[in-house]
Amino acid sequence: MRHIPALSAVHWRKSSHSNPNGGSCVEIADDFPGLVPVRDSKNPHGPALLIPAAAWTAFVASLKHRS
Numbered sequence: 001m002r003h004i005p006a007l008s009a010v011h012w013r014k015s016s017h018s019n020p021n022g023g024s025c026v027e028i029a030d031d032f033p034g035l036v037p038v039r040d041s042k043n044p045h046g047p048a049l050l051i052p053a054a055a056w057t058a059f060v061a062s063l064k065h066r067s
Contacts, residue, residue: 007037007048014041028056 012027018041025041031050036056039048051059 008049012039012041012044 007029010029010031012029014025014027018025027039027041027044029037032050034053036051036053037048038051038056040046
């Protein structure tokens with residue numbers, strides 16, 4: 001069985017590209033070896049996605065490449 005980390009007490013941070021007026025933002029949590037928890041900042045009590053760290057790194061790199 002896969003261990004699912006408790007996310008209730010983690011520190012979430014918004015993207016550095018977030019709109020200060022609250023627009024469409026994602027938040028991530030650090031300090032989860034091998035995983036990157038991601039959630040919608042407009043729904044902080046809603047579900048979070050647990051993305052493998054390697055997939056998150058590739059996703060962010062592809063976004064930076066497009067800029």
